[in-house]
Amino acid sequence: MNWKLGFTAAAALCALLPFVLPQYTMTIAVEALIFGLFAMSLDLMVGYCRLYSFGHAAAYGLGAYSCGMLLTHLDLPLPIGIVLAVAITAVIAIPIAWVCTRSTGVSFSMLTLAFAQLGYATLYRFKEFTGGSDGIDGIPRPAGPFGTTVLQGKLGYYYLVVFCLFGSYLLCRAIVRSPFGAVLAGIRENEAKTRALGYNTRAYKMTTVVLAYAFGGLAGALYAPFAGFASPELFFWLASGRVLIMVIVGGAGTLIGPIFGGAGFLFVEHQLSQLTDLWPLIFGTIFIGFVMFAPQGIWGLIVRLFEKPPAAQGALAGEEASRAAS
Amino acid sequence: MDFLGFAVAQCLNALSQAAVLFFISCGLTLIFGIMRIVNFAHGVIFMLGAYVGYTAIAVTGSFILSLVVAPIVVGIVGMAFERVFLRRLYERRDGGSYLMVTFGLAVVMSEAIRLIWGAQPLGAGIPAFLRGIVIVLDQPFPLYRVFLIALGIAAAIAVWQFLERTRAGLLIRAVSQNSEMVHALGVDVDMVRTAVFGIGCAMAALGGALAAPLVTAFLGMGTTVVIDAFVVVIIGGMGSFLGSIIGSILIAFVQVVGSYYFQELALAFMYLLMLVILVVRPGGLLGSEE
Numbered sequence: 001m002n003w004k005l006g007f008t009a010a011a012a013l014c015a016l017l018p019f020v021l022p023q024y025t026m027t028i029a030v031e032a033l034i035f036g037l038f039a040m041s042l043d044l045m046v047g048y049c050r051l052y053s054f055g056h057a058a059a060y061g062l063g064a065y066s067c068g069m070l071l072t073h074l075d076l077p078l079p080i081g082i083v084l085a086v087a088i089t090a091v092i093a094i095p096i097a098w099v100c101t102r103s104t105g106v107s108f109s110m111l112t113l114a115f116a117q118l119g120y121a122t123l124y125r126f127k128e129f130t131g132g133s134d135g136i137d138g139i140p141r142p143a144g145p146f147g148t149t150v151l152q153g154k155l156g157y158y159y160l161v162v163f164c165l166f167g168s169y170l171l172c173r174a175i176v177r178s179p180f181g182a183v184l185a186g187i188r189e190n191e192a193k194t195r196a197l198g199y200n201t202r203a204y205k206m207t208t209v210v211l212a213y214a215f216g217g218l219a220g221a222l223y224a225p226f227a228g229f230a231s232p233e234l235f236f237w238l239a240s241g242r243v244l245i246m247v248i249v250g251g252a253g254t255l256i257g258p259i260f261g262g263a264g265f266l267f268v269e270h271q272l273s274q275l276t277d278l279w280p281l282i283f284g285t286i287f288i289g290f291v292m293f294a295p296q297g298i299w300g301l302i303v304r305l306f307e308k309p310p311a312a313q314g315a316l317a318g319e320e321a322s323r324a325a326s
Numbered sequence: 327m328d329f330l331g332f333a334v335a336q337c338l339n340a341l342s343q344a345a346v347l348f349f350i351s352c353g354l355t356l357i358f359g360i361m362r363i364v365n366f367a368h369g370v371i372f373m374l375g376a377y378v379g380y381t382a383i384a385v386t387g388s389f390i391l392s393l394v395v396a397p398i399v400v401g402i403v404g405m406a407f408e409r410v411f412l413r414r415l416y417e418r419r420d421g422g423s424y425l426m427v428t429f430g431l432a433v434v435m436s437e438a439i440r441l442i443w444g445a446q447p448l449g450a451g452i453p454a455f456l457r458g459i460v461i462v463l464d465q466p467f468p469l470y471r472v473f474l475i476a477l478g479i480a481a482a483i484a485v486w487q488f489l490e491r492t493r494a495g496l497l498i499r500a501v502s503q504n505s506e507m508v509h510a511l512g513v514d515v516d517m518v519r520t521a522v523f524g525i526g527c528a529m530a531a532l533g534g535a536l537a538a539p540l541v542t543a544f545l546g547m548g549t550t551v552v553i554d555a556f557v558v559v560i561i562g563g564m565g566s567f568l569g570s571i572i573g574s575i576l577i578a579f580v581q582v583v584g585s586y587y588f589q590e591l592a593l594a595f596m597y598l599l600m601l602v603i604l605v606v607r608p609g610g611l612l613g614s615e616e
Contacts, residue, residue, distance in 0.1 A: 046422075050422065052422035052425055052426075054425065099601065099604075099605060102604075102605070102608060103604070103608055106358075106362070106364050106425070106564075107560075107564075107604075107608065109364070109422070109425055110364070110556060110560055111601075111604060113553070113556070114557070114560075114597050114600050114601055114604075115597075115601075117553055117593075117597050118594060118597035118598065118601070120593075121593035121594035121596075121597060122594050124593060124594075125593075125594050237549075237553060238549065241366070241429045241433075244426065244429070245426075245429075245430070248426060278437070278441075280433055280434075280436075280437045281433075281434055281437040281438065281441070283433070284430050284431075284433035284434035284437065285430075285434055287426070287429075287430040287433070288411065288427055288430035288431065288434065291415075291423055291426045291427045291430060292411060292414060292415070292427065295418075295423065
């Protein structure tokens, strides 16, 4: 029950952080946690199904835009706006998942990229609703149900984000450790074999894509009211590439790694970009280094250092898959 | 007659755009055909070509010379990258690694370009002898775009003849079909791969050096064009040379006609076309399904 200890410690740390950190750092902290959540959602695809989505910015953008539009036009309470935005993202993700899972490998990446770019282009088309290149700004943070105003303050919002992040982590952890997750591991290791065992692998992959979009949408939906705006850049392919970097450097297939990857990336970027404008050069180089020499990422390296050797782990994953299969 | 003149001018316009797209997507599709690599850095390579071309013009004063220097310099950079990085990933047999490492290269290289050439757009201008105007059916049309079309057609024919008629071209086609067998026959397959990667990068650099006088060399000139080239390659069929020609023309026409009649819809239309083609024919128009 080692992980419970770590989880509690992390939760306690996050809960106490506002009392230690100076007020202005809180903005970065909130954004970092949102990005951690975003990167974790992509990890469901990348780390557990080896589906390298190059269009995950679409999930974030969909969540951000639908939440922004709901709050701006309908004056809904904030939590309801966020929940609805997640639902909308998930529903839109269904046809996307259906088309994208027709292909595998590189074609899958290209299809997800096409959908994200299609979203980017569509925003320009429907200027009346989306604001075109200006995006939506002045997204309000309306009072919650029963007139609660806690979430309007930065501190309250911080706790909302912490709650969503930890809740999503627990959910995702449960998903990847369930029999469903074992089948995903089977797909990752050997899809043909898993299909031969009678699993409809495409249905599993579709579900994973929709789940990843839903969690990514949650991250976007949390971001829009916090930043107060949503812009088409959220959909742009460079944003998709960035989040993929976070997942890989953090450690794909670990959930925790990408959270640290996303949050740490944003934090370091913020600190370093004030010191030097060489930051993109540095992180690009670090990223290439990880892809070349340590594809398991930072958390993967840590796990490898402290836990069982990788060979045993691989066997374990296979064992889990076959147990689920039988 | 007036409409005809307009239509012809728009067609020529589209063809000149297709020529630039072809220079990028041809290399992209060759590299994919041989190595199964989707080169995310191809847009930055294109941009590097534009910057090197600009410097070559500034140093030598000759536009023609810049069209020779840019592909050679950038081709060498491409081959070096293939040797140092991509080669180590072949045994991993995981398309994702290529995507990511080339994306990393794109980030690093665009920053390096910013550091070397600065953030301001650099325009060498259209060289004097190509600055004129031709009259097509009473419509004025810039000579430089005619030059682009001519060069695009010449390049397409040259690459096609190279692939069909030369021994090197034969090897390239053979490697794309069955690299292990070619290797077993005693051909240095790694060498072929390096060469193809270099040729692909050189083609994109030539496109960049050609596009620079039109649009000036600016940071970010590669970020949108690489996606356009992806769409071209996916529509035409990944790895298909003929497909990259057809795709380039198709997308250029969609862009020109779209931006004239539908304004904002043009962008979306391009991606919709790609999605429809992929749903109907997952391998692209001329590609094989994998």
